[in-house]
Amino acid sequence: MKFINLSKSRYTTKKYNPSKKISDNEIEELKEILRLSPSSINSQPWKFIFVSNEEIKNQLAEVSYFNELKIKDASHLVVFCAIDDIQSFENQINENLPEGAVGYYNQFIKPLSEQEIKSWLKHQVYLSLGYFLSACASMSIDSTPMEGIKSNEYNTILDLKNYTTLFAVAIGYREQNDPNQPKIKNKSRLQMEEIVKVL
Secondary structure: OOHHHHHHHOOEOOOEOOOOOOOHHHHHHHHHHHHOOOOHHHOOOEEEEEEOOHHHHHHHHOOOHHHHHHHHHOOEEEEEEEEOOHHHHHHHHHHHOOHHHHHHHHHHHOOOOHHHHHHHHHHHHHHHHHHHHHHHHHOOOEEEEEOOOOHHHHHHHOOOOOEEEEEEEEEEOEOOOOOOOOOOOOOOOOOHHHHOOOO
16 A cells, blocks of 8 residues: 555544554564664664553553553553663663764763653654554554653653653554544644645
């Protein structure tokens, strides 16, 4: 399917079919896709946690505000985390990146405040989100990105060290009567001339 058609058919799923699960092979493919996600200077300041264990998934669902039912019914929950310890990040890039990339970081990012550096790190994780949602759509897997979660509680449940939760994505297969799908509810987007400028 052409990407424009995927864009028209993809939507944020509101109701999942709890009895339909994503295959292990497809989960492995999604993991590899996330591993290949782009980031500035190939910094990769992230961790992706795939949760299928029902007990853990339910614990996370209970600290996810209005997203609880979606998470419980979805096949998997993928938690997107950013590295939260600058020294650990610098150790990682010094060990894995070429001199030019490390030099860019040292010249342009490292002089910033701690808050600005961590903001830059988090921005890289958001790049992977668009990549992931598009990959799911290409595989006919439904998805629900969500920032409506209690990040600190997620960190505790997942026992995160040096990382912090940014957002999560429920993935699975829609209930056929999900009212948010485009064939039932038209997509609502701003007009082209309001958001795109050509010079």
